[in-house]
Amino acid sequence: MAAQHNSPRTLFDKIWDDHVVRTDEHGTVLLYIDRQLVHEVTSPQAFEGLRLAGRKPRRPEANLAVPDHNVPTSDRHLGIVDPISRLQVETLEANCREFGIQLFDMGDPRQGIVHVIGPEQGFTQPGMTLVCGDSHTSTHGAFGALAFGVGTSEVEHVLATQCLLQRKPKSMLVQVEGALGRGVTAKDIVLAIIGEIGTAGGTGHVIEYAGEAIQALSMEGRMTVCNMTIEAGARAGLIGIDEQTIDYLRDRPRSPKGEAFEQAAAYWRSLNTDPGAEYDRVVRIDAASIRPQVTWGTSPEMVVPIDSEVPDPDAVADPVKAGSYRHALTYMGLKPLTPIAEIGIDKVFIGSCTNGRIEDLRAAAEVAKGRRVAESVKLAMVVPGSGLVKEQAEAEGLDQIFIDAGFEWREPGCSMCLAMNADRLEPGERCASTSNRNFEGRQGQGGRTHLVSPAMAAAAAVAGRFVDVREF
């Protein structure tokens, strides 16, 4: 902080520089971490590690915990039926009590997916470093915070020391120029970017998203883009701070208040990338060329626009890539060159930390309104990202629109994004999902996931197959 910075710096450089505690002879930085979000799956072994070593959290108040991965999305009054899941959630509760960490338990209206509640509470703020034992921590970069996922050993490290040992990643700028077409959303932007640069395209980098199309996104849309940054291999995504960012944070429970808020906002505004700052890599994408996206395979980079076909592995030159295409098509039960619009679906999942926010639910409800889920669709479910999102949606009558259309309206949590609770696909079932990963078995062993935007998922539910929401 005392250092002089004469050359232009990026947003990432500025946040990084403001958090360096020390640099060792190997160039490894001891990086200060302002905030940590904690959930039940990746924390028990970290707390156990603290106990075994007789250590305590350095700043308990810098942590916020919530159960989300294992929680049931229906009949919540019955508690968690699966004893192993229940033990994990109870372990989180006990650890938070023991170590003095604030917890939103299953009965708390503020409970929800970690990456939804952080911003909602104003716990996430610009210029912060924020971590969580969860790869989608990249979500919080939408606020101009340096946020990334860590493993359990690092969760423990942050609890004990409020720091992490890191090497500075490289920087990449993804510039999305121009305006999006009608019916094209933040989800389509990020899927198109992953399709372009690949699932390892961002490895070793922090990605900053900029350009008119990014500026035009709501905070929810920006979170969707940053959320899936990890699917492009980059641990963190960032978006510059503007008045929309600042307005979103005004009056949030954990935001600074009064004079302190104005002081914070002045600091936040000073963090944006300086003109002329350089990135290690720059990618430019034309927003107008992006069409609604649908993944066809078992990696998020296996993605095409709705008005095209499943690719043909025989037309792929690289043998390793052709091999993974063949493998993916077998798993997905698809033939090369099948038009995407001819692929029928069995289930629909609208939710997750990618698309479980109020704006996502509004977009899906707009499509579902006055229509019916197709007979051939066995289950279409809407799972709000948090209790507060659920309340808001109910206040707007969205729940009734979904229920009237034949969707199930559930309690908040991760749900079928990773199927750790009872919500899952059966082998061979095909799902239109607003989540972020189409890996083999992600939504249930043998399940087949196609990633789409909330509007595209709702349209698929009604049609029983993928359809172009622009013509729906």
Next chain:
Amino acid sequence: MMKAFETFRGVVMPLDRANVDTDAIIPKQFLKSIQRTGFGPNLFDEWRYLDHGEPGQDCSNRPLNPDFVLNDPRYAKAEILLTRHNFGCGSSREHAPWALDGQGFRVLIAPSFADIFRQNAIKNGLLPIVLDEQTVDALFALAGGVTALEIEVDLVTQQLRPSGGEPIAFEIDAFHRHCLLNGLDDIGLTLERADEIAAYEQRRQQQAPWLFASPASV
């Protein structure tokens, strides 16, 4: 506490797939455990067994998938995993290196690894080695033979010595090498810097006091 990495000679298991994700390495149902150990038998569960696995199950009686490389008797004692680019992509679950470690793997070789996975691997004393595509291709050719390929892994000299082949040099971050060779507890190391951390907090609090306001007072 991490165990120190010593030079050893081990069998190589070739897993000829790119983008092997952490859901494939250890499926989510096993993440419900609150322990750090016991994940080995569920490594690659959906590829390795023909039935559906659940936590707490005895895996010794489950039907094995004969086509999956881990079930090939040549690789039963493999300690080195050879694979393709972007290994470990996906979630941040440290259960992935715990499962690899539990199965007996100590070294991973690929053209690239996902960032969080690589970090988690090192924290658990596993050594991820990045080699160029060509060298990886050559190792795949050697590893598919009737008798399994063995490699001596030497972190001190940063060399791989395949049986009957030329030595291969590899690069690794100096700090990671230092930690692996000495089996260091990096939380302990960081705690030795408590004064510097406190000094940072003091400076930072003057610049950005709102970051240090307690939740009750905001």
